[in-house]
Structure formats: structure tokens, C-alpha cells
Amino acid sequence: MVEKVMGHSPSGLFGYSHLTGGYAGGQAEYVRVPFADVGLFKIPDGLTDEQVVFLTDIFPTGYMAAENCDIQPGDTVAIWGCGPVGQFAIRSALMLGAERVIAIDRVPERLQMAKAGGAEILNYEEVEVGEALKEMTGGRGPDSVMDAVGMEAHGMGLEGFYDQVMQAVKLERPNVLRQAIVACRKGGTVSVPGVYTGLVDKIPMGAFMNKGLTMKTGQTHLHRYLQPLLDRIQNGDIDPSFVITHCLPLEQASHGYEIFKHKQNNCIKIVLKPGQAA
Numbered sequence: 001m002v003e004k005v006m007g008h009s010p011s012g013l014f015g016y017s018h019l020t021g022g023y024a025g026g027q028a029e030y031v032r033v034p035f036a037d038v039g040l041f042k043i044p045d046g047l048t049d050e051q052v053v054f055l056t057d058i059f060p061t062g063y064m065a066a067e068n069c070d071i072q073p074g075d076t077v078a079i080w081g082c083g084p085v086g087q088f089a090i091r092s093a094l095m096l097g098a099e100r101v102i103a104i105d106r107v108p109e110r111l112q113m114a115k116a117g118g119a120e121i122l123n124y125e126e127v128e129v130g131e132a133l134k135e136m137t138g139g140r141g142p143d144s145v146m147d148a149v150g151m152e153a154h155g156m157g158l159e160g161f162y163d164q165v166m167q168a169v170k171l172e173r174p175n176v177l178r179q180a181i182v183a184c185r186k187g188g189t190v191s192v193p194g195v196y197t198g199l200v201d202k203i204p205m206g207a208f209m210n211k212g213l214t215m216k217t218g219q220t221h222l223h224r225y226l227q228p229l230l231d232r233i234q235n236g237d238i239d240p241s242f243v244i245t246h247c248l249p250l251e252q253a254s255h256g257y258e259i260f261k262h263k264q265n266n267c268i269k270i271v272l273k274p275g276q277a278a
Contacts, residue, residue: 060225062088065193068216069144081148082110141185150194192217
């Protein structure tokens, strides 16, 4: 089925549905690891679990997304979405030499964490993002833009209502992708770590083509980044544990999903610990 929809079967990922191999997820006391001689990576002594656990997903995802922005010295990068991947993308963009990172979201605690990481922030419920980005960049637009939200973007006004209707007939909500393409400067780069699995509607291809934009996306090439990002942690460039807001025992996983989904208790990222007392 996947090959018929996408042309080829994509990568195999743990806990990511049958679209990517149907492998069970890793939130358990024990994990079966196929091809363990290839897939496992040894962590040296002296680092905590909290420092390295995100090497398995969101840190490389944010870093690759920033790398896909083709950042040059002095660049301005605009990032939609200040969830866990967006937070790592912000810090990665700065590590890779961006002069300015502008982070866009509506959740106060996420915006505050983005600001603490060095970003300028925009609340899209308070400002018109496209106009704000023009004003902040002298009318030029960001050098690169990033959709760190994906297919479940929350739209505003008639466009947001339209996307909700289209979702009912199995189309995805590319509100952020539309905004990013229109906001990006001529000749700029659109980086898309946000997940899409099917079809999207009303993408401004006229703006994309006529402005000469480049788009880079894809599932994260995780093994490529394990050693380089471990080196950055050991060198003190970043401590990935900054993103953790909650530590819960594995038995409370369903509660953790609820508070994350509904953005309760200032929840941004949860670490589940098998065997931890409730």
C-alpha cells in the first residue's frame, strides 16, 4: 500500500505505524531491536540518560532541519512550531551560524523556552506573521523558513476553517507550509521536518516557483548524526535535557499523553522511566 501511495516504501522507524515498517515503539521495559549490530549505539560513561535520550529522535531531527536550511553567516531563520523538535531546531540553527532565529507559536511556555534558547518570538494569535516577518527583516523576508509543525497545523480564520473541512475528507492541514513559502525571501530555502503522510491542498506553488525557492525535507537520517551530536553534548555546546518539563513512571504514560495533547501543566516534553515509583 505504501509503495502505491509514495512510489517506494520509506524508512523503518520504531513506533511509527505500518507506513514505516510496523515496528513496535520503545516505550516499554524491554525493546526488541532488529539488526541490533547495526542499530545500536554505545553511549560513553559520564553522561546521564536525560542528556542522551533525545539523540534517538528529536535532537537529530531538529539539527537536520536546521542543516537543511543551508545557513550562511548572518542569516535569519524563521521557525514555525516551538514543540520539542522546534526547540532543538532553534538551538541547532544558532549553533550552525544563524545570526537571528525567529520562532512562531501560540503556547506561552513554548515561546518562553524558545526565547530562553536565543530566539526572537512571535505569537501568531497576536500578530499577522507574514507582515511581522517582513517588518523584522526590512521587507526582505527570512533567508530560510522551517515548518516544524506538519500536517496538523492550527490555522486561523477562513483558511483554518477550510483546512478543518478538508481534513474530514482525508486531506492534511498544511497551513504552516503555506505561510512559510509565502514568507521566505526570494532564492531562500524551505525546510520541512514537520510530518506529512498523504495529500495536501492549496500549496502556493506559484510563489514557490517564481521566487526560486528550494525545499528540503525527509525522515531524519538519524545514524548520520549520532556521533557528531554526541560530540556536541560532550563538548558542552548543548545540554538536551533543557527540553524536559516532566518525568513520569512508565505506568503513567497515558496521563502524560493527555497533558501533552491538551497542553496542560506547562507540558512540553515528557521522559517516561520504567521502574520509577509513582
